[in-house]
Amino acid sequence: MVLGQLGGSITRALQQMSNATIIDEKVVSECLNEISRALLQADVQFKMVRDMQANIKRIVNPDDLAAGHNKRRIMQKAVFDELCRILDPGKPSYTPKKGKTSIIMFVGLQGSGKTTTCTKYAHYHQKKGWKPALVCADTFRAGAFDQLKQNATKAKIPFYGSYMESDPVKIAAEGVERFKQENCDLIIVDTSGRHKQEAALFEEMRQVSEATKPDLVIFVMDSSIGQAAFDQAQAFKQSVSVGAVIVTKMDGHAKGGGALSAVAATKSPVIFIGTGEHMHEFEVFDVKPFVSRLLGMGDWSGFMDKIHEVVPTDQQPELLQKLSEGSFTMRLMYEQFQNMLKMGPIGQVFSMLPGSSSELMPKGHEKESQAKIKRYMTMMDSMTNDELDSTNPKLMNESRMLRIARGSGRSVREVVDMMEEFKRLAKIWSKMKGLKIPKKGDMSALSRNMNAQQMSKALPPQVLKQMGGMGGLQNLMKQMGNKDLGGMFGGER
Ligand SMILES: Nc1nc2c(ncn2[C@@H]2O[C@H](COP(=O)(O)OP(=O)(O)OP(=O)(O)O)[C@@H](O)[C@H]2O)c(=O)[nH]1
Numbered sequence: 001m002v003l004g005q006l007g008g009s010i011t012r013a014l015q016q017m018s019n020a021t022i023i024d025e026k027v028v029s030e031c032l033n034e035i036s037r038a039l040l041q042a043d044v045q046f047k048m049v050r051d052m053q054a055n056i057k058r059i060v061n062p063d064d065l066a067a068g069h070n071k072r073r074i075m076q077k078a079v080f081d082e083l084c085r086i087l088d089p090g091k092p093s094y095t096p097k098k099g100k101t102s103i104i105m106f107v108g109l110q111g112s113g114k115t116t117t118c119t120k121y122a123h124y125h126q127k128k129g130w131k132p133a134l135v136c137a138d139t140f141r142a143g144a145f146d147q148l149k150q151n152a153t154k155a156k157i158p159f160y161g162s163y164m165e166s167d168p169v170k171i172a173a174e175g176v177e178r179f180k181q182e183n184c185d186l187i188i189v190d191t192s193g194r195h196k197q198e199a200a201l202f203e204e205m206r207q208v209s210e211a212t213k214p215d216l217v218i219f220v221m222d223s224s225i226g227q228a229a230f231d232q233a234q235a236f237k238q239s240v241s242v243g244a245v246i247v248t249k250m251d252g253h254a255k256g257g258g259a260l261s262a263v264a265a266t267k268s269p270v271i272f273i274g275t276g277e278h279m280h281e282f283e284v285f286d287v288k289p290f291v292s293r294l295l296g297m298g299d300w301s302g303f304m305d306k307i308h309e310v311v312p313t314d315q316q317p318e319l320l321q322k323l324s325e326g327s328f329t330m331r332l333m334y335e336q337f338q339n340m341l342k343m344g345p346i347g348q349v350f351s352m353l354p355g356s357s358s359e360l361m362p363k364g365h366e367k368e369s370q371a372k373i374k375r376y377m378t379m380m381d382s383m384t385n386d387e388l389d390s391t392n393p394k395l396m397n398e399s400r401m402l403r404i405a406r407g408s409g410r411s412v413r414e415v416v417d418m419m420e421e422f423k424r425l426a427k428i429w430s431k432m433k434g435l436k437i438p439k440k441g442d443m444s445a446l447s448r449n450m451n452a453q454q455m456s457k458a459l460p461p462q463v464l465k466q467m468g469g470m471g472g473l474q475n476l477m478k479q480m481g482n483k484d485l486g487g488m489f490g491g492e493r
Contacts, residue, residue, distance in 0.1 A: 006123035009038035014075055028075075032056060035079060043226040043257035048264055052082045053072055085293045086260050088269045093244035096217040098130055101180055103187045103212055107236055109203055112192030113248035113274055115144060117220050118190045119151035119269065120274065120282040121246075126157060127187050132186040135163030135175030137168040137208055140192035156280060158184070168192060168204055175210040189214065202239040209240045216243045218271070221262050223247045229258030233265035242266045248274035327428035331388040336381050337373045373482055375410065376418045380409030 013034035020027045032035035032053050039049045056078045072372040096102035104121070109116040115138070122132035134152045136159065138144035145161040152159035172189050179187045209217065219233060236242055244264060247259045250273045259270055270285045320331060339436055380388065383402045387395060398421055405412045441452040 003342045009041070010035050010079060013038065017075065017327050019316075025079055028057075028060065031075065039257065043229070043261075045227065045230045045257075045261040046262070048260060049085060052086070055082055080291055083260070084270055085292065087248045087263055087270065087287045088268055090264055091269075093269050093271055096125075096186055096215065098128075099185055100185075101187065101191065102216065103176055103214045105189045105191060105209060105212060105214035105217045105240070106220055107191050107217060107240060107242070108193055109222070109232065110141065110488070112193060112220045112222045115147050115151070115190055116191055116277065117248055117272075117274055117282075118148070118188050118217075118278055119155055119157065121272070122152075122157045122188055123184065123279050124272075124282055125153045130186050131184045131395055132188060133175075133179040133182070133184040134158055134159040135172055135179070135187065135189045137172035137175070138192040139166050139168045139171065139202075140194070151279075158182070164445060169207045169211045172208045176207075176212045196270050202235070205236075205240050217241055219262065219266060219268070220248060222248050222256065223250050223256055223258055223273075225258055227258075227261075230261035231263045233262040237266045237268075242268055244268050244271045246270065246272045246274065247285075321365050327391045328422075328430065329389050329391055330380055330422060333422055333425060334377060334388065337377055350363065375414060376421065379408045379410055379415055379418055393419070393426070394477045 016034070017023065017027055017031035036053050038051045039052070040046065053209075059078050059081075060074060071412065094102075096104065104393055106118050106121075107115050118134055122134055125132050134148055136145045136148040137150075147157055148161060158179070160171070160178055162171055164172050166208050168191065172191075175186050177191065189208065189212055191205055192201065217240050219236050221233060223233060225232065233242070233245070245262045245268055247256075247257070247262065247270055259273075263270060269287075273283050273285050274281055275281045330342060387400065401412055401415045403417070404410075405415045408415075
């Protein structure tokens with residue numbers, strides 16, 4: 001995602017400002033110009049950037065930026081708040097209710113990822129116990145029905161469409177009626193797209209909307225369309241009552257600023273983002289963590305919330321204690337492997353630690369990876385309690401490795417491989433050492449309790465670089481004692 005570059009540019013602009021000996025209007029203006037340039041480069045619409053600049057100038061009082069005050073924090077918070085304000089239209093979108101029929105119509109240009117997104121949306125709800133169904137009202141593109149049919153079959157979602165019927169309005173109405181009879185609670189209507197905004201497309205969309213009376217119209221937008229986002233989104237909004245936005249292809253080279261424009265143009269919130277071609281590459285969109293990431297601030301709240309969300313309450317203290325101790329043992333690795341195989345909750349948390357499971361269980365190689373993990377576990381079954389509980393990798397000398405290989409019927413090479421994996425995971429685990437775990441939602445407590453060294457180890461290297469290295473991070477950390485900054489990390493404010 002190119003979004004990270006935006007964070008880097010903004011951080012640098014703020015850094016330059018706080019380095020200045022005298023902060024006057026000129027320095028503030030320069031800083032704001034720099035930030036505006038970065039936003040424009042990220043495809044945020046020109047008018048929005050201009051308004052934002054004016055707002056920040058109004059909010060930030062030059063006296064507050066005088067010596068002794070934390071200038072960088074004040075500016076950063078103003079930028080953060082402004083971006084959140086733009087992305088939050090102030091009212092939530094229509095929320096379907098499980099068990100009660102809702103009709104959701106998807107609109108967007110051809111190739112925006114509409115059909116893929118319809119299935120992702122259905123699949124997301126299906127996993128949560130809904131009864132979704134898909135209707136293909138795209139009669140314009142040959143193959144659209146086949147694509148939807150294929151996706152729907154793979155995800156085991158009922159679908160409706162026709163090879164013969166050329167009237168999309170008729171298909172949409174029939175499909176919706178059929179699935180109402182079948183008591184589906186989420187009826188998703190995929191409509192035609194065109195290469196560009198055309199009168200015929202909008203007329204067809206309007207008619208489908210009239211015939212199906214959707215509870216929610218979702219506008220699907222490809223994040224790489226750049227500055228064209230605002231006009232495109234507005235054109236759709238003028239034809240049908242768009243109530244929510246889904247931004248796709250956020251995994252590519254998209255600059256992401258278009259998302260801000262789509263919200264402004266439709267006055268509707270972004271509800272999900274697409275992060276890949278596969279069904280599960282679909283994320284709920286949350287404004288604050290998104291802006292944190294946009295500003296290169298990292299998303300600690302996501303990690304901590306995940307712990308609170310997926311780990312049973314009685315297991316939380318133990319896991320958090322182990323994380324904070326940072327000492328990794330073979331036994332802990334064994335338990336994590338067990339959990340990963342079961343896809344148990346701790347396995348999920350473990351897999352969120354940077355670099356931990358993507359290497360151990362690369363996508364598309366799950367079977368081989370599982371077999372490897374099982375082999376490792378067999379070898380660990382031949383280890384003594386002392387070996388399992390030791391934090392000293394030197395304990396594993398040649399004769400111990402030979403014994404384990406013999407005992408488990410595996411080769412010494414495999415035992416050595418397992419030890420390498422152990423060292424790699426222990427290194428990742430140790431980055432969490434000293435982490436004091438805040439109460440749910442209180443992220444500022446987390447930031448207060450980490451020192452710059454610990455944080456720098458835990459941050460991805462490119463993010464650290466964007467923050468101006470260790471120096472930049474230390475500066476930032478100094479500002480983090482303040483509760484207000486907790487909001488930047490998605491916590492309570
Ligand atoms: N990388 C990436 N690719 C995506 C994403 N969403 C969709 N795609 C791909 O984008 C291409 C177009 O997606 P479709 O779902 O066919 O687009 P559409 O808007 O339905 O197109 P029409 O039916 O012609 O209007 C496909 O190759 C998808 O796999 C995403 O979030 N990330």
